[in-house]
Amino acid sequence: MDQxxxxxxxHYSSLGELLPVLYPEFDWQPQRFVDKPRSTRLxxxxxxxxxxxxDGIGKQLGIIQVGERERERERERERERERDx
Numbered sequence: 001m002d003q004x005x006x007x008x009x010x011h012y013s014s015l016g017e018l019l020p021v022l023y024p025e026f027d028w029q030p031q032r033f034v035d036k037p038r039s040t041r042l043x044x045x046x047x048x049x050x051x052x053x054x055d056g057i058g059k060q061l062g063i064i065q066v067g068e069r070e071r072e073r074e075r076e077r078e079r080e081r082e083r084d085x
Contacts, residue, residue, distance in 0.1 A: 012018040016033025019026075043049055058064075064072070 012021065014033060016028070016030050020028050020030070
């Protein structure tokens with residue numbers, strides 16, 4: 001708002017409404033913009049909660065567990081060698 005964005009809130013009641021209009025090519029998942037009660041929010045003081053968020057992002061991006069990618073590549077090379085025999 002300090003940068004002059006206030007007029008946008010005349011037309012859009014929330015950031016969750018505004019972002020899809022500005023950047024329609026991105027899947028904003030509007031349900032993520034709903035304010036959750038404090039008791040159900042993740043605590044950033046918990047390492048377990050950090051893991052949950054990072055794992056969720058990894059899953060969305062198709063990232064497999066650290067080290068698993070190299071093991072998968074090795075298995076693939078092994079299958080190629082077996083096919084070549």
